[in-house]
Amino acid sequence: MAKIVIIGLGPGDIGSLTMEAVERITDGNKVFLRTDKHPTVKYLREKQIDYETYDHIYEEEEDFDKVYQTIVNDLFEKSQKYGIINYCVPGHPLVAERTVSILMDMNNKGIIDLDIIPGLSFIEPVILSVGCDPVNGLKIVDGLDILEQNIDINVDNIVTQVYNRARASELKLQLMDIYGDEYQIYVIKSAGIKEEEKKVKIPLYQVDRLDWIDYLTSMYIPKMKKEEKNKYDMNNLLRIMEILRSKEGCPWDAKQTHESLRQYLIEEAYEVVDAIDSEDIDGIVEELGDVLLQVVFHSQIGKEEGYFNIWDVISGICNKLISRHPHVFSDYQANNSQEALESWNEIKAKEKDFKTYTDRLKDVPRVLPGLMRSYKIQKRAADVGFDWNDISGAIEKLHEEFQEVQYELNENNKERIEEEIGDFIFATVNVCRFLDIDPENALNKAINKFIERFEFIEKESIKMDKDIKTMNLEEMNSLWDKAKIHKISKKN
Secondary structure: EEEEEEEEEEEOOOOHOOHHHHHHOOOOOOOOOOOOOOOOOOHHHHHOOOOOOHHHHHOOOOOOOHHHHHHHHHHHHHHHHHOEEEOOOOOOOOOOOHHHHHHHHHHHHOOOOOEEOOOOOOOOHHHHHHHHOHHHHEEEEEEOOOHHHHOOOEEEEEOOOOOHHHHHHHHHHHHHHHOOOOOOEEEOOOOOOOOOOOOEEEEEEHHOOOOOOOOOOOEEEEEOOOOHOOOOOHHHHHHHHHHHOOOOHHHHHOOOHHHHHHHHHHHHHHHHHHHHHHHOHHHHHHHHHHHHHHHHHHHHHHHHHOOOHHHHHHHHHHHHHHHHHHHHHOOOOOOOOHHHHHHHHHHHHHOOOOOOHHHHOOOOOOOOOOOHHHHHHHHHHOOOOOOOOOOOHHHHHHHHHHHHHHHHHHOOOHHHHHHHHHHHHHHHHHHHHHHOOOOHHHHHHHHHHHHHHHHHHHHHHOOOOOHHHHHHHHHHHHHHHHHHHHHHHHOO
């Protein structure tokens, strides 16, 4: 079987080359470099060692995944041709080397034979440069995949692939969302290379202003210290909740159950809605935090009882999102939002093992507010064709239900009046559905309007030096009409 000897060239200083690496490079076998844009390559030139480089592949392919796969494919062909070849990579072969990862996978499958010669990675010189001990927590993050790998603010992070100012600018924006604009980080170029190393400690927003950033540049982001912490992540929240529920924590938090917290989850959800309706951005942030707290609270209780934990909750929703979006995560095609929604509903029906269409109606939670529940049930009934052809049918039904309310009022049948008023409200929701209006929102707007007009009446009564309770209905109605005009004029 053909063999590829992967050789680590170290961080860049020729003195960091290992004896074994030198022996292998000079053993007469063909030498291939992932890139010759590396200071150690100077040694190969001085020793007149012939080599081929894959730098041209970076310009020929449109993304890095294709670059790496093309390099691996060519290495495999060359190994078949020459028997044994040397493949040299910067640093340590097992640190931030995608081509090596692909080759190792092929080796595990028995496709090719590998021999790995280690080298000093870029990590050690970076650590030495900033004087930090990795035992306190260190994460290496590929700058090309930072969103997938996730930055951890509770440990030090080294970000690789800061190869030019444009990439530095993209990383800066992503990192400022996490740490803030002024967070101090290190930018290090040519770490461990004598007389070439550059290091600067600057706030994040200045990173892309450095004109010396190149392919040997990394960022070192120190973890947030407890005494100066102004940002937190999910792990911090989980730990805080764990402490609050402990013997050393808060007595109130410790005694809560799923049942006792039930009302708070509902209240917090409505407070988010209220903040959205008020267009209060700060309020939305705060209230979403309160909803998240409820999720973490219930998850901690579940963990203590041994039934589930936060990771079960997160895994559950991730699995649901992936399975119900086949048009995103698999080969299924959805041409528009309606097709995507229909696909979601069909997958949900299979997951929940609905036997009948009535099962779909019964699946709408009974605890939902009446307007919301009726809207959802009508919509699901309409999905199977139980619906008016157009809004005129819904309007006609609304008039019919109103007449039935009037009839029962004349009959003074209290039980039937309640039933017919329920039918009237249900029919009103149906009209809303045809108009694509959320009845809950519509009613809340009406309530807010009523409060505003009532406030106007009360203020006017004070100007008139009258107690609102002593005013007759005619006077109030007159002020009510004035309130409507006042509102219109304010809009204009």
